[in-house]
Amino acid sequence: MADNSPVPIVDYGSFLHGSNEDKRKVAAQIDDAFRTVGFVCLVNHGIEQAKVDECFEWSKKFFALPTETKLLAPHPPGGAHHRGYSGISQEKVTQNVFDADGIAAERAIPDFKESFESGNVYDVMQPNIWLPEEMLPGFRGFMESIFEDCASLIHTILHTLSLALNLPPSVDLPSTHKNSLFQLRLLHYPSIPLRSLKLNEKTRISAHSDFGTLTLLFQDAVGGLEIEVLEDDGNGGRRGSGLFKGVPYVEGGVLVNVGDLMMRWSNDRWMSTVHRVRAPPAASLGNLGSGEEDAQVICPPRYSIPFFATADSDAVIECLPGSWSLSNPKKYESVTAGEYVRMRMEALYS
Numbered sequence: 001m002a003d004n005s006p007v008p009i010v011d012y013g014s015f016l017h018g019s020n021e022d023k024r025k026v027a028a029q030i031d032d033a034f035r036t037v038g039f040v041c042l043v044n045h046g047i048e049q050a051k052v053d054e055c056f057e058w059s060k061k062f063f064a065l066p067t068e069t070k071l072l073a074p075h076p077p078g079g080a081h082h083r084g085y086s087g088i089s090q091e092k093v094t095q096n097v098f099d100a101d102g103i104a105a106e107r108a109i110p111d112f113k114e115s116f117e118s119g120n121v122y123d124v125m126q127p128n129i130w131l132p133e134e135m136l137p138g139f140r141g142f143m144e145s146i147f148e149d150c151a152s153l154i155h156t157i158l159h160t161l162s163l164a165l166n167l168p169p170s171v172d173l174p175s176t177h178k179n180s181l182f183q184l185r186l187l188h189y190p191s192i193p194l195r196s197l198k199l200n201e202k203t204r205i206s207a208h209s210d211f212g213t214l215t216l217l218f219q220d221a222v223g224g225l226e227i228e229v230l231e232d233d234g235n236g237g238r239r240g241s242g243l244f245k246g247v248p249y250v251e252g253g254v255l256v257n258v259g260d261l262m263m264r265w266s267n268d269r270w271m272s273t274v275h276r277v278r279a280p281p282a283a284s285l286g287n288l289g290s291g292e293e294d295a296q297v298i299c300p301p302r303y304s305i306p307f308f309a310t311a312d313s314d315a316v317i318e319c320l321p322g323s324w325s326l327s328n329p330k331k332y333e334s335v336t337a338g339e340y341v342r343m344r345m346e347a348l349y350s
């Protein structure tokens with residue numbers, strides 16, 4: 001673990017290129033990270049850094065376009081079709097809140113961000129929404145290509161997790177994600193006075209957990225991502241402690257975190273940890289971020305690229321073998337991934 005990071009760093013190269021014994025070791029490290037932290041940082045994950053850097057460059061070019069242009073690829077209203085551009089403060093993540101009052105309360109502090117979502121080119125339920133090609137030539141082709149790289153990494157990580165639990169071929173995790181109905185999100189948090197973030201007038205992204213199975217998260221060096229530290233729940237499990245810690249940028253690293261559906265699937269073995277984006281740490285603000293000077297300090301913009309994976313909608317989410325026993329019985333009824341995700345998506349927009 002890096003000295004100042006709550007997230008363990010794992011060399012995934014030894015899963016990709018190592019012996020069977022190396023693979024088992026990496027599987028055990030990721031299993032341990034998912035049990036204790038809910039996040040892991042993979043280095044040597046196989047996606048070229050140059051390609052990740054290029055994705056950030058495209059993201060910057062996209063968000064730098066005039067608003068009228070970005071709105072040529074508008075995110076449709078409602079939560080059922082999650083593609084295209086959402087302007088600042090249009091989307092608000094919710095944390096396990098399904099009732100209308102709860103959602104309204106969560107929306108009181110606006111998220112100061114804009115986003116662009118794209119998905120699998122074969123997804124007929126949620127077709128992509130692109131700008132006319134001449135507005136940003138090459139953008140679409142690049143996003144379609146990096147989608148493939150991220151989807152393939154997700155499948156490989158699912159193999160690793162199957163190995164961690166010694167799953168029988170009948171419940172092999174990659175085969176439950178064979179349609180790769182995933183979502184690539186470009187996020188831009190514009191520059192903002194530090195004071196506004198510190199006073200909670202605005203936030204970058206409020207505390208939430210992700211609702212699918214796994215998320216990849218590429219972040220830039222600006223910082224500000226924080227995860228909730230987990231503690232023992234006294235029953236052999238873990239729970240959120242209410243305390244948050246910053247997750248520093250790791251050159252060449254991709255964060256991987258567990259979503260709610262995977263937590264349920266694993267009978268709470270792997271934890272879907274609450275996270276948020278707040279003010280960047282003082283160090284990345286040139287140590288100006290304190291006291292009197294707060295009013296003057298402007299936080300630099302942050303760009304991040306989450307990639308959300310979920311299971312095929314007909315996949316039956318039934319506590320995985322190895323995640324329950326007589327002394328640790330199943331906590332959840334089985335549900336299809338489709339039923340579960342639909343309920344969560346609908347809470348996002350209304």
Ligand SMILES: O=C(O)CCC(=O)C(=O)O
Pocket residue numbers: 185187205210217219225275276277303304305306
């Ligand atoms: O910007 C970030 O690093 C966090 C993004 C995130 O958590 C999300 O979009 O679900």
Ligand SMILES: [Fe+2]
Pocket residue numbers: 208209210275
């Ligand atoms: Fe998230």
